[in-house]
Amino acid sequence: MGVECRGAARRRSGGLGVTLFRYPWLFMHYWRLSALVMAQYPLNTVIWLVFATIYHLSSIGILWAMLQRFPVLGGWTFPEMFFLYALWNMAHGLYAITLAKVYWLSRHVREGRFDIFQIRPVGALFQVITTPEGISLQDPLIAIVLFVVAVGQLHVALTPTDFALLPAIVVGGALVKGGLLLAVYALSFWAVRMDAGRQLLETLEVQFVRFPLSIYPQAVQWFFSFVLPFAFVSFVPAQLILRKDTVALLSPQLGYLTPAVGLAVFAAGYLLWRIGLRRYESTGS
Amino acid sequence: MLRYGAFAQAALRREGVYRVNVVVGLLGLVLGLYVLHLVWTELYRANAAVAPAGITLPAMLTYMVIGQLALLVVQVDSTPLIREKVREGIIAYDLLRPVRFPLYLLADNLGSAAFRLLIALPAAVLAALLLDVQLPPDALHVLAFGASLGFGLVIAFLLDFLANLTAFWTLETFGLQYMLRFAGFVLSGVFVPLWFFPDVWRPLVTALPFASIYGTPLSIFVGRLDGGELWSAMLLQVTWTLLLAGAAGWAWSAAERRVVVQGG
Numbered sequence: 001m002g003v004e005c006r007g008a009a010r011r012r013s014g015g016l017g018v019t020l021f022r023y024p025w026l027f028m029h030y031w032r033l034s035a036l037v038m039a040q041y042p043l044n045t046v047i048w049l050v051f052a053t054i055y056h057l058s059s060i061g062i063l064w065a066m067l068q069r070f071p072v073l074g075g076w077t078f079p080e081m082f083f084l085y086a087l088w089n090m091a092h093g094l095y096a097i098t099l100a101k102v103y104w105l106s107r108h109v110r111e112g113r114f115d116i117f118q119i120r121p122v123g124a125l126f127q128v129i130t131t132p133e134g135i136s137l138q139d140p141l142i143a144i145v146l147f148v149v150a151v152g153q154l155h156v157a158l159t160p161t162d163f164a165l166l167p168a169i170v171v172g173g174a175l176v177k178g179g180l181l182l183a184v185y186a187l188s189f190w191a192v193r194m195d196a197g198r199q200l201l202e203t204l205e206v207q208f209v210r211f212p213l214s215i216y217p218q219a220v221q222w223f224f225s226f227v228l229p230f231a232f233v234s235f236v237p238a239q240l241i242l243r244k245d246t247v248a249l250l251s252p253q254l255g256y257l258t259p260a261v262g263l264a265v266f267a268a269g270y271l272l273w274r275i276g277l278r279r280y281e282s283t284g285s
Numbered sequence: 286m287l288r289y290g291a292f293a294q295a296a297l298r299r300e301g302v303y304r305v306n307v308v309v310g311l312l313g314l315v316l317g318l319y320v321l322h323l324v325w326t327e328l329y330r331a332n333a334a335v336a337p338a339g340i341t342l343p344a345m346l347t348y349m350v351i352g353q354l355a356l357l358v359v360q361v362d363s364t365p366l367i368r369e370k371v372r373e374g375i376i377a378y379d380l381l382r383p384v385r386f387p388l389y390l391l392a393d394n395l396g397s398a399a400f401r402l403l404i405a406l407p408a409a410v411l412a413a414l415l416l417d418v419q420l421p422p423d424a425l426h427v428l429a430f431g432a433s434l435g436f437g438l439v440i441a442f443l444l445d446f447l448a449n450l451t452a453f454w455t456l457e458t459f460g461l462q463y464m465l466r467f468a469g470f471v472l473s474g475v476f477v478p479l480w481f482f483p484d485v486w487r488p489l490v491t492a493l494p495f496a497s498i499y500g501t502p503l504s505i506f507v508g509r510l511d512g513g514e515l516w517s518a519m520l521l522q523v524t525w526t527l528l529l530a531g532a533a534g535w536a537w538s539a540a541e542r543r544v545v546v547q548g549g
Contacts, residue, residue, distance in 0.1 A: 057467075
């Protein structure tokens with residue numbers, strides 16, 4: 001973290017323009033360091049790559065086995081559900097290398113490190129999400145491979161418009177996931193331990209996102225559209241791309257809104273974070 | 286034998302201490318049951334015409350509920366301790382103790398499983414009342430289910446043990462162990478019964494040790510395995526238990542020798 005420390009004396013300075021360039025640059029630096037760490041332990045990296053691949057294959061394998069004797073689930077066939085999973089995984093892959101480390105916040109606060117973050121010349125949130133703990137650069141790689149396979153086995157071909165839309169959808173999905181995590185952890189400024197909250201959030205996501213939203217009762221669909229809008233990570237945009245309309249509550253056209261929903265959720269999480277930060281008092285040790 | 290009983294008891298008590306883990310785990314279980322309940326109900330509702338003969342929806346839901354509870358009980362794991370101790374170099378002390386380390390791990394596993402059983406049994410009763418779970422056809426199937434699940438627990442332990450034993454050579458076992466575990470999610474039939482697999486795959490998948498962990502006991506519970514089929518499935522479980530126990534014993538003595546060589 002030497003780069004940031006050197007500027008500590010100057011305090012936060014520079015306008016929006018500087019910030020816009022500096023943060024992506026620092027992030028690239030962070031990824032580069034992570035890649036170097038991974039290259040340092042090649043066996044470990046390979047094991048993790050295989051491990052993550054098997055994990056996704058088993059998730060997809062369960063869907064595959066379910067839909068051997070039964071052709072459809074909630075109006076979705078296996079190839080479509082595979083695509084649904086792969087699209088979710090794209091957002092997850094981006095999230096894994098950007099915002100996922102928000103969960104370090106409660107550790108930093110508890111162990112008193114967070115105070116140091118306050119006086120460094122980059123935002124505290126940025127320092128939390130770049131906590132130097134091995135990040136999994138293989139997650140987005142696997143996500144891309146899986147997505148290509150998923151697209152290949154679909155019965156419909158994706159149009160150029162779909163491909164043009166894809167980056168915005170993936171970024172939107174990652175922002176939804178990151179924004180919700182940020183909101184949960186911003187609460188840790190009020191109540192110190194939020195790790196159970198994160199486990200609950202992850203459990204909800206993992207349990208419900210694997211299957212099309214159309215199989216759930218309306219109240220559950222409503223919950224995942226407006227309270228924890230995980231529906232916008234994969235289900236709604238997948239409906240748009242596959243031209244499916246299986247939930248009365250959510251028209252496929254709403255898929256265009258995924259980036260906006262992502263920005264809104266992230267903005268809400270960030271707002272909560274700012275409010276919490278103002279309230280923050282050191283654990284004092 | 287007595288001291289291994291004490292180890293099992295200690296593990297049982299230890300599991301009870303981590304209350305938040307227990308609560309979050311239970312919540313995950315309930316949510317998972319709810320989702321799978323919806324999934325199977327919807328699969329049967331939407332595909333009534335093609336629903337496989339002989340497996341009714343209530344039988345399928347029973348299989349699913351008991352399967353998730355069995356997962357809760359069987360998925361205990363003390364064997365990563367091998368990796369930790371090998372990495373820290375303190376495994377030698379465990380070799381000096383008047384306790385056979387593999388048996389200590391097995392006892393620890395059984396103790397944890399007993400704790401999970403304390404949660405799973407009331408949950409099973411509750412599920413029977415709320416979710417229309419069918420009981421096994423007769424007393425023989427109840428007994429066979431219990432014995433079969435016991436074998437499943439031991440087979441799962443032996444696979445984890447063998448995976449973590451590689452720590453003596455590689456120091457890293459997490460990847461291998463979880464690969465086996467995730468492969469097991471699909472191939473053991475705990476999420477999707479093996480009888481739904483395509484005909485080409487079924488004989489192979491049924492013969493693998495994974496099927497002996499969950500597939501066999503669960504099929505017995507819903508009365509899908511009967512008479513000769515039941516006995517041959519359990520015989521396969523016994524065979525896998527003996528084979529894997531033999532492999533574990535052999536691998537353990539090889540690992541012991543390796544420590545001696547390293548330690549000089």
